[in-house]
Amino acid sequence: MLVTKKNQYALRAVFELAKHQGKGPIKISHIAEVQAIPERFLEVILGQLKKSGFVQSKRGYQGGYLLVVPASELSVGDLMRFLQRNAPTEACMAPVPESSCPFRGDCVFFPMWRRVREAIYDVYDQTSIQDLLDDDRGGKGYPL
Amino acid sequence: MLVTKKNQYALRAVFELAKHQGKGPIKISHIAEVQAIPERFLEVILGQLKKSGFVQSKRGYQGGYLLVVPASELSVGDLMRFLQRNAPTEACMAPVPESSCPFRGDCVFFPMWRRVREAIYDVYDQTSIQDLLDDDRGGKGYPL
DNA sequence: CTCTTTCTCGACTGTCACACTCGGGAAATA
DNA sequence: TATTTCCCGAGTGTGACAGTCGAGAAAGAG
Numbered sequence: 001m002l003v004t005k006k007n008q009y010a011l012r013a014v015f016e017l018a019k020h021q022g023k024g025p026i027k028i029s030h031i032a033e034v035q036a037i038p039e040r041f042l043e044v045i046l047g048q049l050k051k052s053g054f055v056q057s058k059r060g061y062q063g064g065y066l067l068v069v070p071a072s073e074l075s076v077g078d079l080m081r082f083l084q085r086n087a088p089t090e091a092c093m094a095p096v097p098e099s100s101c102p103f104r105g106d107c108v109f110f111p112m113w114r115r116v117r118e119a120i121y122d123v124y125d126q127t128s129i130q131d132l133l134d135d136d137r138g139g140k141g142y143p144l
Numbered sequence: 145m146l147v148t149k150k151n152q153y154a155l156r157a158v159f160e161l162a163k164h165q166g167k168g169p170i171k172i173s174h175i176a177e178v179q180a181i182p183e184r185f186l187e188v189i190l191g192q193l194k195k196s197g198f199v200q201s202k203r204g205y206q207g208g209y210l211l212v213v214p215a216s217e218l219s220v221g222d223l224m225r226f227l228q229r230n231a232p233t234e235a236c237m238a239p240v241p242e243s244s245c246p247f248r249g250d251c252v253f254f255p256m257w258r259r260v261r262e263a264i265y266d267v268y269d270q271t272s273i274q275d276l277l278d279d280d281r282g283g284k285g286y287p288l
Numbered sequence: 289c290t291c292t293t294t295c296t297c298g299a300c301t302g303t304c305a306c307a308c309t310c311g312g313g314a315a316a317t318a
Numbered sequence: 319t320a321t322t323t324c325c326c327g328a329g330t331g332t333g334a335c336a337g338t339c340g341a342g343a344a345a346g347a348g
Contacts, residue, residue, distance in 0.1 A: 002146060003237045003257075004335065011253060027294070036246035041337050047296065059295045060345030076256065093147045102180035108276045109155060112220065112267060113147075119263035123256065132252045149307065171323070185308055191325065204316025207323045 007083045009037045010045050014079060017055060017067040018129045019136075025057070025064030052082040071133055077124035093117065151227045153181045154189050158223060161199060161211040162273045163280075169201070169208030196226040215277055221268035237261065 012035045020026045028046060032039035046065055049055050056068045067074070093113045101107065156179045164170045172190060176183035190209055193199050200212045211218070237257045245251065 006336070008253070015252060025294095029294085038337065040339075043295075044297095044337085057295060058345080059293085059343080061293045061347065063294045063345070065295090108159060108280050109152070111279070112271050112276075116264055116267045119267050120260055123260045123263050127256050132256075135255070136252050148305090169323095173323090182308065184310075187324075187326095188308085201324060202316080203314080203322085203324045205318065205322045207316070209324090 006041075006045060007080070009035070009042065010049055010083055011076065011079060012037065013042060013046060013049070013065075014055065014067065014074075015129060015132055015136075017065055018071040018074075018133055021067050021071060025062065025066050027064040031065070049082075052079070054079070054082075067129075070130075072128055072130035074129045075125050076127040076129070076132075077121055080121070080124050150185075150189060151224070153179075153186065154193055154227055155220065155223060156181065157186060157190060157193070157209075158199065158211065158218075159273060159276055159280075161209055162215040162218075162277055165211050165215060169206065169210050171208040175209070193226075196223070198223070198226075211273075214274075216272055216274035218273045219269050220271045220273070220276075221265055224265070224268050 013031050016031045016035050017026060028042055029039060031037065031046075032042045037045075046055065046057070050057060054067065054069050054074060055065055057063070057065050093116065103110075157175050160175045160179050161170060172186055173183060175181065175190075176186045181189075190199065190201070194201060198211065198213050198218060199209055201207070201209050237260065247254075
C-alpha cells in the first residue's frame with residue numbers, strides 16, 4: 001500500500017514521453033509543467049530512469065528525453081520493478097529484510113504477503129503504457 | 145506496497161489472541177514475548193485495536209486481552225480496513241489526499257490504482273484468522 | 289569559436305511518519 | 319492493602335521522502 005510520489009512522478013513522466021513518441025526528444029521542463037512535477041526533482045528522477053534502458057536522453061539544443069521502447073511493449077510492471085529495485089525489501093511487504101525477520105521466513109503471514117504482492121504485480125503487468133494512452137481521451141492526463 | 149511494522153504487529157497480536165480463544169484473557173507481556181513485539185509498543189497497539197471492537201481487555205490479576213469475534217468470522221481485511229482507517233489516503237495509493245491531486249481524480253493512472261487496491265483487499269478478505277490458525281502447524285507462528 | 293540550450297552530477301536540507309520509550313495512574317482481584 | 323495488569327498522554331530518535339541547488343559538460347546554432 002502506498003506508492004511514493006517519486007514513483008508516481010516517474011510513471012507520469014514516462015506516460016508523457018509515450019505521448020510524444022516518434023516526434024523527437026521532449027524537454028524536462030515541458031514534462032514538468034504539463035505533468036505538474038517539480039522540475040529539479042524531475043531531473044533526478046529521469047536521470048535514474050535512464051538506467052532502466054527504457055528512456056534515453058539527448059543534450060543541447062533540441063535535446064530532451066525519449067522513450068526508446070514501444071508503449072505497447074512497456075508495462076507499468078516493468079517500470080515498477082525497476083523503480084522498486086532497491087526498496088526496503090520485497091520479501092514480505094515489511095520494512096525489514098527477510099534475514100532479520102524474527103520468524104526467518106517461517107511466519108504465518110508470509111504466504112499471504114506473497115499473494116498480495118503477486119496480485120499487485122498482476123495488475124501492474126496487465127497495464128501497458130499503451131493502455132494508458134488509449135484510456136487518455138477527453139481531457140485526461142493533464143492537470144487542471 | 146509496504147505494510148508498517150505496527151500493523152504487522154497488530155496482525156500478529158490478533159493471531160496470538162486467536163490461538164488462545166476461549167481460554168481466558170492473555171497478557172500483553174506474553175504476546176510480546178512469543179510474537180517478538182516490543183512490549184510497551186504493543187500496549188499502544190492493543191489500546192488502539194480495542195476501538196475496533198474485535199478485541200476486549202480485562203484489568204487486574206488474571207487480566208489481559210481477548211478476541212471477542214470468532215476467528216473464522218474475522219478476516220485480515222477487516223483488520224486492515226480498521227488499521228488503515230486514518231492513513232494518508234486510500235484514494236489513489238498516493239501520499240496526498242485526492243482533493244489536492246493536481247489532476248482532481250481525473251488522472252490516467254487512477255483506475256489502475258483502484259484495481260490494485262481492490263486486488264490487495266481481495267487477498268486480505270479471503271484470508272480469515274482461522275485460515276492462518278489452520279496453516280499454523282509445524283513450528284510456524286513463533287519466532288526462533 | 290562562442291553562445292545558448294539542455295541534460296548531468298553530487299551534495300545538501302527540511303519535514304514527517306514511523307517505531308518506539310517512559311512515568312505515572314486506575315481497575316480488578318487476592 | 320498489596321499486587322497485578324491494563325490505561326493514557328507525552329516525549330524522542332531516525333530515516334526515508336521530497337525536494338533544492340550550484341556548477342559543469344555535451345551538442346548544436348550562428
